[in-house]
Amino acid sequence: MRKLALSDEILLSIEKPARYIGGEVNSVMKKKDEVAIRFAMCFPDVYEIGMSHLGIQILYDMFNRREDVWCERVYSPWVDLDKIMRDKKIPLFALESQDPIRAFDFLGITLQYEMCYTNVLQVLDLSGIPLLSKERQEDCPIVIGGGPCAYNPEPLAAFFDLFYIGEGETVYDALFDLYKACKKEGVPRQEFLRRAARIPGIYVPSLYETTYHEDGTIAAFTPLEADIPAVVEKQVQMDMTDAPYPDAPIVPFIKVTQDRVVLEIQRGCIRGCRFCQAGMIYRPTRERSLSCLKEHADRMLASTGHEEISLSSLSSSDYSELPGIVNYLIEEYQDKKINISLPSLRIDAFSLDVMSKVQDVRKSSLTFAPEAGSQRLRNVINKGLTEEVILQGADEAFHGGWNKVKLYFMLGLPTETEEDRREIAHLAERIAEKYYEIPKEQRNGKCQITVSTSFFVPKPFTPLQWASMFQPGDYLGFAKTVNHEIKAMLNQKSIRYNWHHADVTLLEGVFARGDRRICDVILDAYRRGALYDAWTECWDYDRWLQAFEAVGVDMDFYTMRERSLDEILPWDFIRVGVSKEFLKKEWKKAHEETVTPNCREQCSGCGAAAYHGGVCTMKRA
Amino acid sequence: MKFIGHLDVMRYFQKAIRRAGIDIAYTEGLSPHMIMSFASPLGVGLTSDAEYMDIELRTPISSRAAIDALNRVGVEGISVTGFYEVPEGKANKAMTLVAAADYIVRFRAGYEPERLQRSVQEKEAAACAEERIDLASAVESFCARREIPVWKKTKKSEREVDIRPMIYEMRYVPVMEQSKAKAESDAEEEKTAANPGAVFLRLASGSAANLKPELVMDALLGSYGVEASPFAYEINRCELYADTTSDTAQKTDESVTVMCAGETRRLTPLGALGREIL
Known part of the structure; x- marks a missing residue:
């Protein structure tokens, strides 16, 4: 039997001890003396969230296929165990071997959302690894960051030894081989980092320097040494069909958020919504072949025993073989009582037909994401969904027996007016009216329309990356307008409205577009006790305000300012395919309320064609 | 596996049955689920050699094949040891059939109540203000009692219950006789003088009458004025009847x-x- 890192007494006195014991079906055990590299893969949030992430499952499988690497997992201990570990000085450990992280060669941390940044420090701290990269000793693990937030790594620059920019499938082998060679030669840590910086996609923050103008904007961002590249190239896995994909994902003992087989049908999105970072950084859109998807689905269902399979992509309806894969899954698995879940589908005749086959219509709801209430504002953000399409989809669905609709919007978009906000209520009202047009005897009771708004956060590498944000009081005012207008609608009893907290949004905005000066704020807030900022029960805005104050960083500089187009942005040194010129053009078109066609309709010359593949090289209709 | 709750153990078997390709029957209706039920949910923190569950098959399979298939797709710490066909009338009824259970209760290393430790006698017998308790004779005189009233807490109230009729058997188990698997892995620990030995319990279990092993142990120690600390007991369920x-x-x-x-x-x-x- 494996010896657990935590005693029975500790495990029996905390919530969900199964988070910390490993040993799940399909987790990988190796002998530590027989591998050259021990890699601890971390998702800096609680187990149930971290275990639901596809990217880690892909890399875990890919790394462990190498005989010389043993990749294990580690997640943020929940606050109950966090306290015990600090009190009793128990070092953070990996789930598989239960060995301390401090003894590993690499600690890889995936950065999926900004509000996990203090958890990154928690993981380092509990592991006994100095929080600052420059203070790490020779025998410390190499701390490497990746994931979407690594596209602006600067607010975390001080805490990471390196960042991997882009998709994980491409250069990890080169990095591991270099590490092995350096270990053999006895090359010191700093020299390994210097050599790693020459691998495309690897960014070593300590080898670069940022200087600032008097007004606080960046004057220059430059490598400190001659042979360190000035530009870091995003990594892209161009061939999705032959890309590594796990045959046997880990099956947790406890119920996790994504308790099902996840089948990634394509990467990237052709739509080009101007607020969406994923839609830009994952360009070009690349599909997996139907035959490979069928094989993956069969293998993963057999190896996990999961009772549900979910298709994953940014916009499933745009996958050209969607009917093929959906019909295959229905034919093959409905008899075996396997549920099929289809998120991010556009509501049309096909999707309604499929959904009525795979779901209980009375229980399920339809989801639309118009993102903005008025057509004018939808044109600004290039959300190609029209009111006509929404109403028609809702009408068809209502006739098909559905009566629940969820609508998602953003508030605080550039150029947004009172009228745009009120239109959110009007759109919901018109959907309700569609429902009540159906004769009473054919209806299924009342309809339930749920309107949810979040506040817009400008993200790097999007056409709206220059936009200003608003003060918390303004955001709440926006939400109040919507709420007030909904209450004035005829069918207001059929419409429910939810909105988010405003202060978290501002901090997310700071982290998303911050520079290296934000590192001190994060460190200070962490020392004041900030942790699990994505969790409402742990969130404390005052602590953050104190941290900004103590460090002397002006939050408004990052949030309340529309950047000028010639300003050097902290992430400008990363090349993602989509060019800054294209983003500027899109920013202007946003203000002109002009729509840009999607990649299948017409190439708009974003720059991703440089990768020579995916939708860029496909024939257009 | 003792950290996995009962519902998650059920989820584990639902997925294991699918991985093993066993053709299990489902309930009818809009959301069909596997026809599967456990005889007696095991509490978190307990280990067991004898968990039982009923399932209904659509296609018959031999015991050997089923055991092999389930263990091939299983994890360390859970193994299927038997697979039996249950006669009509007893099928899918394990939960209502349960009448008794066997347990071995040991003391967790480092949590042995001081007055039970064998070392105390040798070390400072004279200096010790309170007398040392010999677990073997304590169990013997406990069993000799006609009535054992204890306070039992329910959700609503607390009432006094005589637990004696629900104790079918209770005996002292010397250190070396304890569960073999344990003795092997913890051979070192077993030898330490702190270990007072273990207690075997055969108790009423199930819906008609149910007695928890912790309650018996608390009563046993309580009769000497000893209160066991939390986590003091290590309980293994050995059989269900x-x-x-x-x-x-x-x-x-x-x-x-x-x-x-x-x-x-x-x-x-x-x-x-x-x-x-x-």
Whole structure:
């Protein structure tokens, strides 16, 4: 039997001890003396969230296929165990071997959302690894960051030894081989980092320097040494069909958020919504072949025993073989009582037909994401969904027996007016009216329309990356307008409205577009006790305000300012395919309320064609 | 596996059955689920050698094949040891059949109540203000009592209950006789003088009468004024029984007899109710 890192007494006195014991079906055990590299893969949030992430499952499988690497997992201990570990000085450990992280060669941390940044420090701290990269000793693990937030790594620059920019499938082998060679030669840590910086996609923050103008904007961002590249190239896995994909994902003992087989049908999105970072950084859109998807689905269902399979992509309806894969899954698995879940589908005749086959219509709801209430504002953000399409989809669905609709919007978009906000209520009202047009005897009771708004956060590498944000009081005012207008609608009893907290949004905005000066704020807030900022029960805005104050960083500089187009942005040194010129053009078109066609309709010359593949090289209709 | 809750153990088996390709039956209706039920949910923190569950198959499979298939797709710490066909009338009823359970209760290393430790006697017998308790004789005199009233907490109230009739058997187990698997892995620890030995319990279990092993141990120690610290007990469930007293057809070598409220009752391990599928 494996010896657990935590005693029975500790495990029996905390919530969900199964988070910390490993040993799940399909987790990988190796002998530590027989591998050259021990890699601890971390998702800096609680187990149930971290275990639901596809990217880690892909890399875990890919790394462990190498005989010389043993990749294990580690997640943020929940606050109950966090306290015990600090009190009793128990070092953070990996789930598989239960060995301390401090003894590993690499600690890889995936950065999926900004509000996990203090958890990154928690993981380092509990592991006994100095929080600052420059203070790490020779025998410390190499701390490497990746994931979407690594596209602006600067607010975390001080805490990471390196960042991997882009998709994980491409250069990890080169990095591991270099590490092995350096270990053999006895090359010191700093020299390994210097050599790693020459691998495309690897960014070593300590080898670069940022200087600032008097007004606080960046004057220059430059490598400190001659042979360190000035530009870091995003990594892209161009061939999705032959890309590594796990045959046997880990099956947790406890119920996790994504308790099902996840089948990634394509990467990237052709739509080009101007607020969406994923839609830009994952360009070009690349599909997996139907035959490979069928094989993956069969293998993963057999190896996990999961009772549900979910298709994953940014916009499933745009996958050209969607009917093929959906019909295959229905034919093959409905008899075996396997549920099929289809998120991010556009509501049309096909999707309604499929959904009525795979779901209980009375229980399920339809989801639309118009993102903005008025057509004018939808044109600004290039959300190609029209009111006509929404109403028609809702009408068809209502006739098909559905009566629940969820609508998602953003508030605080550039150029947004009172009228745009009120239109959110009007759109919901018109959907309700569609429902009540159906004769009473054919209806299924009342309809339930749920309107949810979040506040817009400008993200790097999007056409709206220059936009200003608003003060918390303004955001709440926006939400109040919507709420007030909904209450004035005829069918207001059929419409429910939810909105988010405003202060978290501002901090997310700071982290998303911050520079290296934000590192001190994060460190200070962490020392004041900030942790699990994505969790409402742990969130404390005052602590953050104190941290900004103590460090002397002006939050408004990052949030309340529309950047000028010639300003050097902290992430400008990363090349993602989509060019800054294209983003500027899109920013202007946003203000002109002009729509840009999607990649299948017409190439708009974003720059991703440089990768020579995916939708860029496909024939257009 | 003792950290995995009962519902998650069920989820584990639902997925394991699918991985093993066993053709299980489902309920009818809009959201069909596997026809599967556990005899007696095991609490978090307890280990067990004898968990039972009922399933219904659409396609028959031999015991050997089923055991192999389930263990091939299983994890360390959970193994399937038997797979039996249950006769009509007893199928899908494991939960209502349970009448008794066997447990071994040991003291967790480092949590042995001081007055039970064997080392105390040798070290400072004279200096010790309170007398040392010998677990073996304590168990003996505890069992000799006619009545053992204890305060039992329920959701609503607290009331005094006589637990003696629900204790079918209770005896002292010397250190080396404890569960073999434990003795091997913890051989070192077993030798330490702190270990006072273990207690074997055969208790009423199930819906009619149910007695928890912790409660018996608390009562035993309580009668000497000793309060065990949290986590002091390490409990292993060793067997689950059905009451087969009135079932004349059901006679197996594995059955045991116990005295319950002046009557002799025959208990049969749940596994012995079914037969191997060839």
